[in-house]
Amino acid sequence: MMSPQRNQVELRPVDLESLLAPDHPARTVWAFVQQLDLGPLYARIKSVAGRGGAPAIDPAILVALWLWATIDGVGSAREVDRLCERDDAYRWICGGVGVNYHSLADFRTEHEAWLDAQLTRSIASLLDRRLVTLNVVAQDGLRVRAHAKASSFRRRDKLAELHAQAQAQVQALKRELAEDAGASARRKQAAIERAAREREQRLAAALATMDKLQRKPAPEAKQPKPSKRRGRGGDDGPPDAGGTAAKATPEPRVSTTDADSRVMKMADGGFRPAFNAQLAVDADTQLIAAVAVTSSGSDMGQMSPMHQDIQQRYGTTPDHWLADGGFTKLQAIDELTERGTQPVLPPPRSRNPAIDSLQPKPTDTPAQAQWRAFMGSDFAKDLYIQRGATVECANAQLRRRGLSRFNVCGLATARAVLLWHALAHNLMRMRSLDIAFAA
Numbered sequence: 001m002m003s004p005q006r007n008q009v010e011l012r013p014v015d016l017e018s019l020l021a022p023d024h025p026a027r028t029v030w031a032f033v034q035q036l037d038l039g040p041l042y043a044r045i046k047s048v049a050g051r052g053g054a055p056a057i058d059p060a061i062l063v064a065l066w067l068w069a070t071i072d073g074v075g076s077a078r079e080v081d082r083l084c085e086r087d088d089a090y091r092w093i094c095g096g097v098g099v100n101y102h103s104l105a106d107f108r109t110e111h112e113a114w115l116d117a118q119l120t121r122s123i124a125s126l127l128d129r130r131l132v133t134l135n136v137v138a139q140d141g142l143r144v145r146a147h148a149k150a151s152s153f154r155r156r157d158k159l160a161e162l163h164a165q166a167q168a169q170v171q172a173l174k175r176e177l178a179e180d181a182g183a184s185a186r187r188k189q190a191a192i193e194r195a196a197r198e199r200e201q202r203l204a205a206a207l208a209t210m211d212k213l214q215r216k217p218a219p220e221a222k223q224p225k226p227s228k229r230r231g232r233g234g235d236d237g238p239p240d241a242g243g244t245a246a247k248a249t250p251e252p253r254v255s256t257t258d259a260d261s262r263v264m265k266m267a268d269g270g271f272r273p274a275f276n277a278q279l280a281v282d283a284d285t286q287l288i289a290a291v292a293v294t295s296s297g298s299d300m301g302q303m304s305p306m307h308q309d310i311q312q313r314y315g316t317t318p319d320h321w322l323a324d325g326g327f328t329k330l331q332a333i334d335e336l337t338e339r340g341t342q343p344v345l346p347p348p349r350s351r352n353p354a355i356d357s358l359q360p361k362p363t364d365t366p367a368q369a370q371w372r373a374f375m376g377s378d379f380a381k382d383l384y385i386q387r388g389a390t391v392e393c394a395n396a397q398l399r400r401r402g403l404s405r406f407n408v409c410g411l412a413t414a415r416a417v418l419l420w421h422a423l424a425h426n427l428m429r430m431r432s433l434d435i436a437f438a439a
Contacts, residue, residue, distance in 0.1 A: 019092060026089040032067070042059060061097055062103070064093045065104065066107070067423060067427065077102075077108065080101070081104060111416065112416040112419065119289075119291070119426075126285075126435070132289075136283035136318060137281065137321055138387045140279055141278045145266075148261045148273040150273055153253040155251055264276065277403075277418050278291060278293070278302050280306050283322065286429055287430070299327045301332075302327065303321070304335045311339065319342065320383060321342070322384060322386060323344070324346070358375055397428075
């Protein structure tokens, strides 16, 4: 009888190159990274050969790791760190270079501007090669859970109280740090003081956001009805979709964890802290051409800024712009028409069933009347069908790869994560369409 012997030492000649199949997607990721403009990332490296300190990790490795992790559905720096020790694809990308989760986490969110430039550069290259036209662009928004909890939302009085307590704690810890003579104890105390200081900074940011919200004019829309169901809404009841308490005269609330997040209505009908992620997709290729992250729970004001962004990025004006009814805003219809783009989105339905929303209204501008008439044509109906098969498909792919919750705080860092997803999505779309990379 043969039994297992697991303590026998074996010597096996293995190289990382042979561990990965020739057609493995990780090789596609590395080839794509070699075509990116990594110059700005190399310029930020401060380590110098021959001097003290550990050598810097090649930014190409970090870029490839995060692109592959995004494709693999991994959004945690700690998990990427672990996979670099045991997974062949991650080990192949590292090529024997050690990484740590601190470096990975910092790199993921520090380079929003560079990531945005690479998205523009890659799509512009495809435009020059006539592989992308941007003649028809589809836009959609998806609500992505924020890192903040619903219980972290507070009103102004509570925020001011917590901020004062945090300031007092920071000052007390600074005094203790100065009086402590032990080096080891000082390091521990410094870490405690840093955590208290960061909490005080978050509360200060929450109060600043509260000031901005209270300076905004009150909306004329009817207030939502109070919910009969009790919820976890912080110190004083469940918030409504705008992050305010559901009552006749709502008072705004801001999260002490992430001042940029807002309570939004999610796809399942619930209300949770979230961000509104916007995607603009080329309808022919399903490649993401632009992204945005906002704190607004509504899509109504997002179409015109995204259209203007596409024009500024690529110097081109789409012929048609597809969006669902949540984007319908009459002012945006005028703006897109004036810029030379035909909006393709359904007019809002009237509560009166006798009124046809496709017929011009006396208050319509010429652009709005033309839009209503266009949406009644068979060509517009066939064109609108493309929206679900393009941008909705891109949304589903991002969800499948783990874009269900941001594990970072702030609009800028959330947009950086969204840009990683956009680049990863485009990379896999180009692979499936057999589009070669070009510098």
